[in-house]
Amino acid sequence: MPSDKNNKIPFNEDNYTHNIERDNERKLDRRGFMKTLAGAAGAFAVSSLPWGAVAAKELMGLGDKEYPHKKITDVSKLPVGDAIEFTFPGEHDDALLIRLAENKYVAYQNACTHLRCPVFWVKDQGEMVCPCHHGKFNVETGAPTAGPPRRPLPEIVVKVENGAIYAVRVKRYEE
Known part of the structure; x- marks a missing residue:
């Protein structure tokens, strides 16, 4: 017969939310979501600038292109x-x-x-x-x-x- 020591639950059985640490939980409210969204849009805009410059250069030179x-x-x-x-x-x-x-x-x-x-x-x-x-x-x-x-x-x-x-x-x- 197995030992009771191995079958023992290592926490209080009455505490059903033992795995949730509410104090360390990462919160993302509406303001945080909007900041993240604005940051991502800004990063996308900045990353697309080189391609815009290439396109503008090509369009500006169309009149002179032989x-x-x-x-x-x-x-x-x-x-x-x-x-x-x-x-x-x-x-x-x-x-x-x-x-x-x-x-x-x-x-x-x-x-x-x-x-x-x-x-x-x-x-x-x-x-x-x-x-x-x-x-x-x-x-x-x-x-x-x-x-x-x-x-x-x-x-x-x-x-x-x-x-x-x-x-x-x-x-x-x-x-």
Whole structure:
């Protein structure tokens, strides 16, 4: 038969809360919770500053950023009044080049500034049209003339060299 010494409970059996030390209990009231929450938000804000600086630097330099010149087409292959689609600066950035006169070319990214629908050149009307919500853009400036778009199309600077038309850079959006 086992000894009673090993089966003895080492505390008073009437005290059911023996394992709770109320004097040493860590308290977190509403004020403490708000201080912790504010501290965590501050730490997150401070830790995200380097990424914000990198993003701001990139955005500030967009107007000056030149991409590798990309040949769009030969001058002889684009009659006055016609347009041609191309991609610039990346392979997934659709754009539109329009030849307005013998020596006048304009190019824009052809994603509507409203909901990114494709923009088309309508030669008969002499305007760029977004069919999704009937948005229209001025071909000379890329500014919206009708519909829901509020911002102009991003302009692509083009250069004619040795009988070919090249995309050079994307102009920074300015209000």
